[in-house]
Amino acid sequence: MPKESLPGPAADPEPLRSARPALVHDWLTGMRGGEKVLEVLCELLPQADVFTLFHVKGSVKPALEDRVAGCSFLNRLPGLGGYYRYLLPLFPLAVEGLRLDGYDPIVSVSHCVAKGVLPPPASRHVCYCLTPMRYCWDLFPLYFGSERPGGAVFRPFSSLVAHYLRLWDLAASSRVKQFIAVSNFVAARIRTYYGRRAAVIYPPVDLKRFQPSPGGAKDFYLVVAPDAPNKRIDLVLEAFRRLDRPVKIVGGLRGPRRNGRPEGPGTRNVEWLGWVSEERLADLYAHCRALVSAGLEDFGMAPVEAQACGRPVIAYGAGGALESVRGIQARDVPKTDRGEWLRRGYTAVVFDRPTGQALTEAVECFEKVEDRFPAEVLREWAARFDRTVFEDKWRRLLSGRCGECRAGI
CATH class of the missing domain: 3.40.50.2000 (Glycogen Phosphorylase B;)
Structure with missing residues (x-):
């Protein structure tokens, strides 16, 4: 496994306290891997506001529920949690409508369109990229291939949508000042699709919450x-x-x-x-x-x-x-x-x-x-x-003390 050494002294937290950061997430509909990352970043940046395309209330932890400061126009649609995936062509317009005036830095946690938010001209935008938008790049056949339900019927339409999304996704990547990838695998895909370098900070796992059991394994x-x-x-x-x-x-x-x-x-x-x-x-x-x-x-x-x-x-x-x-x-x-x-x-x-x-x-x-x-x-x-490793690297990155992360620009 590649090493992730981050040279230099521990970060001074003072620059983080004095900033007015914004966290941008694709959507909030459940506590999956991306939301666990967002939860830790919220604790690391207690003064940050969270912006997202849409938020199904009650679907995430209270620590995230209470931090949502803004959603896109999609959030006004009734019962969105059951059909939002079909609105994918509207996501670029929705994320560009989020207003982030006065926020700096901006940290997007993105697997879809969050990285495409329009940052204020003087703001530093760091994208923690969970993956390039898989629906329109390498996994398009898996999501929209002829073997999918209705895939053969809708293939011509979905191909046009994917072409539009690829063009938008590439253009949106230029709005990011700094890419940080969740793995070397994702960093290589960022280089392939966006032509950008990315340092790697692995996602956080809280070892305190996950402990072995003396009882051992059962039969499942x-x-x-x-x-x-x-x-x-x-x-x-x-x-x-x-x-x-x-x-x-x-x-x-x-x-x-x-x-x-x-x-x-x-x-x-x-x-x-x-x-x-x-x-x-x-x-x-x-x-x-x-x-x-x-x-x-x-x-x-x-x-x-x-x-x-x-x-x-x-x-x-x-x-x-x-x-x-x-x-x-x-x-x-x-x-x-x-x-x-x-x-x-x-x-x-x-x-x-x-x-x-x-x-x-x-x-x-x-x-x-x-x-x-x-x-x-x-x-x-x-x-x-462990999350302590993740937190230390993000503190160094946001305070400007992470030389290896700065090299990922």
Whole structure:
């Protein structure tokens, strides 16, 4: 895993106290990874106001609810939480309508359009980029391909919208003075799509909230992810139909799965939990056999949270997962003896093809070496992503003392 050394003394917090910062987030509809990042930034910048396209009241923690100072015109639409994804072509207009006069610095937490906010001329705009807008760049086929419901019918229209969004997204990237990426994987995509350099600050995981359990693992696997195309819940369902192992899925449900029961035969072993409290989530992490992550992750906070709870991970071995876990390829598991395994400190079994068959084989390989993941090794790996590390790097960045981050301009 690449090092993230930030040279120089600890940051002086005084410049942060005297500023009038604004935090810009795409939307507030639930406490997922991006909202957890926003929560920590709100604590780091207690005087900051939060701006967002729309806010479903009661969907995030009170610490965020109370900080929302402005929303776009989209927030006036009734029942927006159920259909906002269909309004994607309006998002650029909506974010450009947010008024940030007098705010400096501006920090956007962006996976969609937040980075496209129009900053005042003298303001410093730092974008913490969770990912370039995946819908219009590399994952367009996954979201709008012919295999998606209605994809063949709407493909010509969606292609035109994606072209418009790509043009806008590239132009909007020029409004950012400084890009900070959540992983080296995302930094490379920022370079590819925007032609910009980005330093890396990994997202924060609060190790105090996620602890191993003395009771150890119970007989179930765990998935923590929204039911979105890039998370590849379809691969999990396919693999666990074959395996007939219990699996619990934490996350939002779409379409036929909204009633909590997955469609199709052979899925009685799958339990859909929806979103759960932080306390329940920590308990599920601490007692699962392993966390399963089947999608191409930009970083992967859920794998780090699971490792903090002393539980291993089975992950698709590409993208951000190569940074959030220390993985061994499933095909190499039979060739690696216990001594070498423990010396290398593996925390995950990874598979190299995004297919249900590859995930099935990875689970089977994991079960042969399930006793090779000491909780202390997993937690030690997770500690490098603790929120205290994140906070220190952001303090240095915002106070102008982070030389490596300034190099990311």
